[in-house]
Amino acid sequence: MLTLASDFGSPYPAAMKGxxxxxxxxxxxxxxxxxxxxxxRAAAFWCRETLPYFPPAVHLxxxxxxxxxxxxxxxxxxxxxxxVGPDNGVLLPPARRIAGGSGVELECFRYEYADPxxxxxxxxxxxxxxxxxxxxxxxxALGSLDATAPIESFAPGxxxxxxxxxxxxxxxxxxxxxxxxxxxxxxxxxAITNVPGSFLDGREGETLxxxxxxxxxxxxxxxxxxxxxxxxxxxxGFVECDVNRGRGxxxxxxxxxxxxxxxxx
Amino acid sequence: MLTLASDFGSPYPAAMKGxxxxxxxxxxxxxxxxxxxxxxRAAAFWCRETLPYFPPAVHLxxxxxxxxxxxxxxxxxxxxxxxVGPDNGVLLPPARRIAGGSGVELECFRYEYADPxxxxxxxxxxxxxxxxxxxxxxxxALGSLDATAPIESFAPGxxxxxxxxxxxxxxxxxxxxxxxxxxxxxxxxxAITNVPGSFLDGREGETLxxxxxxxxxxxxxxxxxxxxxxxxxxxxGFVECDVNRGRGxxxxxxxxxxxxxxxxx
Amino acid sequence: MLTLASDFGSPYPAAMKGxxxxxxxxxxxxxxxxxxxxxxRAAAFWCRETLPYFPPAVHLxxxxxxxxxxxxxxxxxxxxxxxVGPDNGVLLPPARRIAGGSGVELECFRYEYADPxxxxxxxxxxxxxxxxxxxxxxxxALGSLDATAPIESFAPGxxxxxxxxxxxxxxxxxxxxxxxxxxxxxxxxxAITNVPGSFLDGREGETLxxxxxxxxxxxxxxxxxxxxxxxxxxxxGFVECDVNRGRGxxxxxxxxxxxxxxxxx
Numbered sequence: 001m002l003t004l005a006s007d008f009g010s011p012y013p014a015a016m017k018g019x020x021x022x023x024x025x026x027x028x029x030x031x032x033x034x035x036x037x038x039x040x041r042a043a044a045f046w047c048r049e050t051l052p053y054f055p056p057a058v059h060l061x062x063x064x065x066x067x068x069x070x071x072x073x074x075x076x077x078x079x080x081x082x083x084v085g086p087d088n089g090v091l092l093p094p095a096r097r098i099a100g101g102s103g104v105e106l107e108c109f110r111y112e113y114a115d116p117x118x119x120x121x122x123x124x125x126x127x128x129x130x131x132x133x134x135x136x137x138x139x140x141a142l143g144s145l146d147a148t149a150p151i152e153s154f155a156p157g158x159x160x161x162x163x164x165x166x167x168x169x170x171x172x173x174x175x176x177x178x179x180x181x182x183x184x185x186x187x188x189x190x191a192i193t194n195v196p197g198s199f200l201d202g203r204e205g206e207t208l209x210x211x212x213x214x215x216x217x218x219x220x221x222x223x224x225x226x227x228x229x230x231x232x233x234x235x236x237g238f239v240e241c242d243v244n245r246g247r248g249x250x251x252x253x254x255x256x257x258x259x260x261x262x263x264x265x
Numbered sequence: 266m267l268t269l270a271s272d273f274g275s276p277y278p279a280a281m282k283g284x285x286x287x288x289x290x291x292x293x294x295x296x297x298x299x300x301x302x303x304x305x306r307a308a309a310f311w312c313r314e315t316l317p318y319f320p321p322a323v324h325l326x327x328x329x330x331x332x333x334x335x336x337x338x339x340x341x342x343x344x345x346x347x348x349v350g351p352d353n354g355v356l357l358p359p360a361r362r363i364a365g366g367s368g369v370e371l372e373c374f375r376y377e378y379a380d381p382x383x384x385x386x387x388x389x390x391x392x393x394x395x396x397x398x399x400x401x402x403x404x405x406a407l408g409s410l411d412a413t414a415p416i417e418s419f420a421p422g423x424x425x426x427x428x429x430x431x432x433x434x435x436x437x438x439x440x441x442x443x444x445x446x447x448x449x450x451x452x453x454x455x456a457i458t459n460v461p462g463s464f465l466d467g468r469e470g471e472t473l474x475x476x477x478x479x480x481x482x483x484x485x486x487x488x489x490x491x492x493x494x495x496x497x498x499x500x501x502g503f504v505e506c507d508v509n510r511g512r513g514x515x516x517x518x519x520x521x522x523x524x525x526x527x528x529x530x
Numbered sequence: 531m532l533t534l535a536s537d538f539g540s541p542y543p544a545a546m547k548g549x550x551x552x553x554x555x556x557x558x559x560x561x562x563x564x565x566x567x568x569x570x571r572a573a574a575f576w577c578r579e580t581l582p583y584f585p586p587a588v589h590l591x592x593x594x595x596x597x598x599x600x601x602x603x604x605x606x607x608x609x610x611x612x613x614v615g616p617d618n619g620v621l622l623p624p625a626r627r628i629a630g631g632s633g634v635e636l637e638c639f640r641y642e643y644a645d646p647x648x649x650x651x652x653x654x655x656x657x658x659x660x661x662x663x664x665x666x667x668x669x670x671a672l673g674s675l676d677a678t679a680p681i682e683s684f685a686p687g688x689x690x691x692x693x694x695x696x697x698x699x700x701x702x703x704x705x706x707x708x709x710x711x712x713x714x715x716x717x718x719x720x721a722i723t724n725v726p727g728s729f730l731d732g733r734e735g736e737t738l739x740x741x742x743x744x745x746x747x748x749x750x751x752x753x754x755x756x757x758x759x760x761x762x763x764x765x766x767g768f769v770e771c772d773v774n775r776g777r778g779x780x781x782x783x784x785x786x787x788x789x790x791x792x793x794x795x
Contacts, residue, residue, distance in 0.1 A: 001286065003279075005276070008717070009716070009717025009718070010562040010563075010564050010717060011535070011561050011562030011565070011576050011579075011580050012580075012716070012717075012765075014533070014559070014560070014561040014562060014580040014583075015579065015580045015583050015765075017559055017583075017584075018559075018580060018581070018582075018583030018584035018585075019583050021531065021559070021584060021585055022583065022584065022585045028559070029279070029282055029283075029286070029293070030279070031276050031279040032275040032276030032279060033275075034275050035276070037718070037775075038775050046276050049276075049280065050276050050277075050279040050280045050283060051283070052283075053279075053280050053282075053283025053284050053287065053389070054282075054283035054286060054287065055283075055286055055287045065751070065752060065775060066750075066752050067750060067751060067752070068749055068750025068751065068752065068753070069750050069752045069753075117765070118763075118764070118765040119749045119750045119762070119763075120750065120751065120762060120763075120764055120765050120770075121764075121765030124583070124765065125765075186274070186277070187273070187274025187275060187277075188274070188302070219333055219384045220331075220332060220333025220334050220384045220385065221330070221332060221333065221385065222330060222331050222332070222333065222334045223333070223334075232384070232385060233383075233384075233385075234383070234385055234386075235277075235382070235383040235385050235386030235389065235390075240385075245302075245303050245330060266551065268544070270541070294544070294547055294548075294551070294558070295544070296541050296544040297540040297541030297544060298540075299540050300541070311541050314541075314545065315541050315542075315544040315545045315548060316548070317548075318544075318545045318547075318548025318549050318552065318654070319547075319548035319551060319552065320548075320551055320552045451539070451542070452538070452539025452540060452542075453539070453567070484598055484649045485596075485597060485598025485599050485649045485650065486595070486597060486598065486650065487595060487596050487597070487598065487599045488598070488599075497649070497650060498648075498649075498650075499648070499650055499651075500542075500647070500648040500650050500651030500654065500655075505650075510567075510568050510595060
């Protein structure tokens with residue numbers, strides 16, 4: 001199984017699929033191709049929230065603002081999963097989540113690639129064939145993988161410390177308040193913060209101030225009237241600022257990267 | 266085969282796919298994940314117009330404004346198809362269409378589910394594993410299905426009468442006029458009404474008034490000039506108010522739920 | 531393998547997939563369903579840039595402004611690939627590119643179809659079943675294919691000369707300047723011209739005037755600052771007018787079909 005995630009929109013992902021299917025006969029599953037454009041942190045977030053649900057697979061993740069520069073190409077092994085993409089941090093948060101679930105250590109491999117056909121579409125010319133090669137070899141073989149076109153050399157066991165990482169900001173949480181950040185806004189308009197859901201423990205039915213705007217703490221969207229603001233623990237385990245059948249990001253005036261302060265009332 | 270329809274946008278459907286593929290090895294086919302948000306009637310319409318074209322399959326349909334409330338979870342059997350989703354009416358119009366084609370009766374089953382991981386994403390935590398369980402058991406086994414995680418209990422043969430239904434409004438049609446409603450506007454901007462296409466029988470080449478705006482009755486878009494309004498029998502069998510290479514909804518000023526009056530001129 | 535490309539948006543492609551999967555058990559791969567609406571040239575461009583990456587396959591391409599008129603239905607064979615769609619030019623540029631890569635001649639076949647269920651959705655009622663029939667028969671059998679529902683008659687070897695073609699405009703290129711046209715704007719906002727990338731040979735690091743606006747000639751987006759204009763050879767081999775992490779179409783004021791003049795400074 002091979003999953004694909006990118007910010008490529010349409011129809012570029014189809015070229016990657018063609019490249020892969022010329023090389024291997026694998027089930028392909030799209031994660032998303034409308035990830036926030038060239039936003040490594042958002043891509044890392046969404047891959048962390050989706051890839052761990054999959055059975056063992058090779059995960060191709062290409063959000064790559066440094067395409068065509070000398071940034072490295074990476075394979076990260078997390079147990080019986082492998083993640084393939086640029087060395088810009090996008091692979092590590094999902095890899096850690098996958099590994100955390102199975103108690104394994106990450107292994108990071110860099111590889112050199114032959115001069116690709118383009119300097120603007122390494123998804124097609126570098127990462128897709130590399131993911132196919134990894135899929136064909138099998139995740140277990142990564143430690144002993146020889147160079148296989150388009151992989152010209154493969155450096156097993158590169159220490160994770162030298163790999164570009166992506167860390168999410170840490171919130172400040174006390175008993176009565178929390179200061180965090182909006183990590184992403186999803187397609188429903190839900191403003192998903194980095195404040196852990198546990199901050200809402202025991203507060204259901206209370207009112208919380210979100211940057212001064214009051215909102216009910218509830219378990220389900222339908223616990224408030226249509227169009228009303230709410231605060232809840234979202235499916236990612238974080239505090240979300242939402243609106244029942246509306247867009248929380250608009251109602252609370254929150255965008256990705258915004259600071260947000262939650263205070264018990 | 267397992268089809269997926271939702272209003273989840275991206276990338277939430279990927280989490281559902283991961284959950285399913287961890288449990289079963291089935292072909293997955295996306296119906297749509299951009300169904301009009303939390304609009305049960307529109308989702309029922311679009312599923313009715315697409316699911317019956319499929320060979321026997323399990324159809325996962327999650328448009329679920331009541332997520333996290335005590336609305337029931339449902340499996341509807343229609344011959345050798347099964348539809349899985351919330352008990353809010355979204356499953357019945359497509360199930361009736363499938364059953365109507367094969368002359369079978371619908372069977373409705375409720376099930377209780379274990380406390381899910383979230384109260385906001387039952388697509389991932391309740392319905393996807395339930396659909397996988399139904400797929401694994403086989404549609405024929407539904408009548409005798411034992412509880413299988415995440416299905417804690419399964420009530421075979423619940424009478425269809427106690428299930429939440431979704432009915433489309435009935436138009437008033439006479440020889441010379443029809444009063445109906447816009448059911449949906451599709452991605453082309455075609456305003457699809459509930460007036461049966463038979464209302465246009467014998468009127469090709471004539472002009473029809475749509476809420477007072479005249480438009481030609483034609484068989485094909487290209488029968489009028491680019492940018493011109495037209496009325497035709499759409500692929501769903503209903504009267505549509507369209508524009509050749511334009512958006513009928515804009516040109517006629519029609520939105521879903523609007524009343525529309527068609528009068529022969 | 532059967533690929534699908536259309537301008538149908540969502541969820542109409544699902545109906546095509548159902549129709550196909552009722553007839554054959556083939557791997558389906560979406561190319562795109564948000565091709566520029568009813569724009570045959572843009573669809574031909576994007577299919578030319580994606581289909582040739584695939585292994586042997588049947589490619590269903592439906593961008594069909596003439597749906598319901600008497601335009602013909604076509605199968606084009608290019609080696610071990612076959613393209614199925616309307617006879618409006620959309621199939622020939624990708625077929626030529628596929629054939630060019632393998633040195634084969636194109637063969638074009640027209641077919642008559644039974645009266646379809648609709649005059650507005652031949653993707654579902656004519657082309658999808660035809661593509662399934664071609665897939666089932668096998669590309670090698672095209673020359674001797676008998677009529678198979680929904681194909682009522684099949685005319686092998688229709689000369690390519692009588693088929694509607696789609697040709698892209700030719701640029702005028704000299705040593706110091708080029709006059710071309712914007713073929714498409716992609717989802718990143720890159721304005722892709724018809725000027726061959728070779729025009730930029732040896733100019734890396736120089737400045738080029740794009741309709742009077744200066745821009746650096748670079749190999750990679752990240753070679754200029756975020757938000758800066760650039761000119762590069764895109765992944766299609768053409769000169770593109772782009773912005774690093776921005777939209778070139780906006781920054782240069784370029785839309786599909788616009789003339790563009792590039793002059794060395």
